[in-house]
Amino acid sequence: MLKKKINSKKNSRKNPICFDNSFVQLGEKFYAKLNPTPVEQPEIVKLNEELANNLGIDLEMLDLEDWASIFSGNRILPGAEPLAMVYAGHQFGHFVPQLGDGRAILLGEVIDNSSIRNDIQLKGSGITPFSRQGDGRAALGPVLREYIVSEAMHALGIPTTRSLCAVTTGEPVYRETVLPGAVLTRVASGHVRTGTFQYFALRGEEKAITQLVNYVIDRHYPEVKEAPNTYLKLLEKVMDRHARLVAQWLHVGFIHGVMNTDNMALSGETIDYGPCAFMDTFNRSQVFSSIDHSGRYSYGNQPQIVQWNLARLAETILPLIDKKQESAVEMAKEVIELYSERFKEYWLSGMRQKLGLLTSEPEDENLIQSLLNTMHENEADFTLTFRRLCDAVFDRKMDRNLRNLFKDAAAYDKWSKSWRSRLSRESVSTEERTKLMRKVNPAVIPRNHRVEQALNAAVENLDYSPFEKLVEVLSFPYEELEGQSEFMQPPKPGEHVLETFCGT
Secondary structure (H helix, E strand, O other): OOOOOOOOOOOOOOOOOOOOOOHHHHOHHHEEEOOOOOOOOOEEEEEOHHHHHHOOOOHHHOOHHHHHHHHHOOOOOOOOOOEEEOOOEEEOOEEEOOOOOOOEEEEEEEEOOOOOEEEEEEEOEOOOOOOOOOOOEEEHHHHHHHHHHHHHHHHHOOOEOEEEEEEEEEEEEEOOOEEEEEEEEEEEOOOOEHHHHHHHHHOOOHHHHHHHHHHHHHHHOHHHHHOOOHHHHHHHHHHHHHHHHHHHHHHHOEEOOOOOHHHOEOOOOEOOOOOOEEOOEOOOOOOOEOOOOOOOOOHHHHHHHHHHHHHHHHHHOHHHHOOOHHHHHHHHHHHHHHHHHHHHHHHHHHHHHHOOOOOOOOOHHHHHHHHHHHHHHOOOEHHHHHHHHHHHHHOHHHHHHHHOOOOOHHHHHHHHHHHHHHHOOOOOOHHHHHHHHHOOOOOOOOOHHHHHHHHHHHHHHOOOHHHHHHHHHHOOOOOOOOOOHHHHOOOOOOOOOOOEOOOO
């Protein structure tokens, strides 16, 4: 646990968090104003001091007890304007006309050290008008899972919401069993979702849609104002960010788990870490979410689901793209169809980098797919295969470590000949190629068994040391640091995690 005080240094600032709120100015049809529900005995488990400093939060002004009170929702700082956002959404393909923040409250916004606006939101902060018979609370396990995975994604260089603080509440929450309660403070560059647009489009509120889309443009895409058709250009920009985002997910073996339209942020960040997971053995059909019975959000389906979600977004802004519906549909359709090409560009570019290819050749996709097929057929570990390719580039003798990952080592040998032939057509030093490959092929990821071990230790024994160690190791994913080799290894028999849960 953390020390009692962060520092006793005096400061002339009057408020440790300087709020500068904009979403609240849209008006109350976009949210419900309310304060978090107080908790009995808040205590900080983890405070992200690096992130706090970047947000301009002055941690030295207050004791940890004060920060626990703030990040649990017990104390509202001056300038905060707490609210729960309203939205709708397609959940597993089925439209729900009203969802909204059922257990989350946006405290307000801050401008960080890079002049970027950020939301500060509490998850697990109590019942809101959108809770739908839920308790509005969060259990400790899911809070720590989101902290681990979101911060790991940030370290991997993938756009994501981040975790500022995890606080235990001193109160139980009731799921299948009684669990310790917790609150997560989440930071995002924005929480407007495709589902936010769907909520107002369903009600025919074109004025609200116009307000919302202009808000998104001002906050995230101001450059589109110069385009001949501002709203069509916005759709293209959102499409492009998500094509790149899902390609990055695939590059590291990430499976979101619940890619509903209410979990798709217009900012282009990974948001809402519920039953998410990283693959061990490569399998395009891999699903971990306990509620995804049909495999809708499997690893290999994620690109298509993003495109489907983008089409739902496009439907909501058609009247803004063109007053003639037929023309608007055609223009939006062109953008949505462009997604496949854009995604493929991002995916191929990233996969070339993972294989150490610095140039582009027409047959590269076949080489990449051949490796993935061989990995699938031979149950090779996704992360280790690509990391060991870095070693094999540097020293051909290291091929033996790669061959051991494949049930049929000869299958790897066959592919390797084609790969090395392709590498030979590029004039780059072995050292430089290896260096570049190690920058894109992580040595460590949040392996599911390690995450579960950390969560179990915390929830069952109040032992946070495995959680702390895992967060520390994952902050340097591309480095092989001394003492972290155990975190690079796949699960042993009996350690495999077959299902993950959202915790609601």
